Amino acid sequence: MNIANRGVRQLADSSRKLTLEQSSLAEHYPAHSTDGTTLHLPLTSQYWPKAVHEELKHQHWSKSSISAHIDLNAWQGFLKDLPRDPYVNTRWKRMSWLHLNDQHEVETLGECPMAQGGRFNDAASMADRLRYYAPLEESFTEREDVRAFVKAWADMWGIGPREPILMQITGVRGDGTIDPLQGQGIHADGCKYLSILVVNRENVSGAINTLYRDKAGSELLSTTELAPGEVLHIHDDQLFHSVSSISQENAGQHFERFIIIINCAFIDEFQNRMLRRHFPGAVLNESK
Known part of the structure; x- marks a missing residue:
């Protein structure tokens, strides 16, 4: 040299x-945070309480709060410009595919549709259909606390570089009673690792998350109501889940509930076909 x-x-x-x-x-x-308070961004390996890892290992689900690690007010600000879901008129939604690069930094991938086979989504309007959504805003995915959350979430599940991670912001707002799952009922999402984080919950009752051992719902495991900042982790290939419908607490006043769904390691072959087509260099669950 x-x-x-x-x-x-x-x-x-x-x-x-x-x-x-x-x-x-x-x-x-x-x-x-945006209001001047201090956010606690721990090391990735220390992001989750030890109990989360133990509960996931022994019961395949866990619940915790990340309110101290994120600027929840700032995250709620991104709900205002959510476009209406083109496939479910009573819902608003954005989604993006992410991954960790070889330096374990969060990167946004290109477009790939959401694809759920009838085995995992038996709603007539959703099964075996390609769905395209507006991406998450760059100003959201580049936030320090968002990237820290994604990295810690991937570390918790043991997700490595170039494994596609789907991150969605979705929810409902308006008046009356709405079924957020639009007829899905008890279901699985066709992946191994799934977490549901509530971003806001305003003037609503209901939305009770229920976990089951079987899709028929004969073996109930737990019911829980998530407050803003709380997250439910699920081994999606081991359990089934549902959420009850929501309604206004105070009639005539605005209500809304928005969540972040983040999942990875897909076992749905329909989704994996799309991932192979759009991200040829991706590491998929079936090829690990």
């Missing part, structure tokens, strides 16, 4: 070392 090339190599190594050191410092020091 000549002197010029050695100098370029040393400069690149120094730059990479500085980037890694800055990343490490960002994990150790707190960030600030």
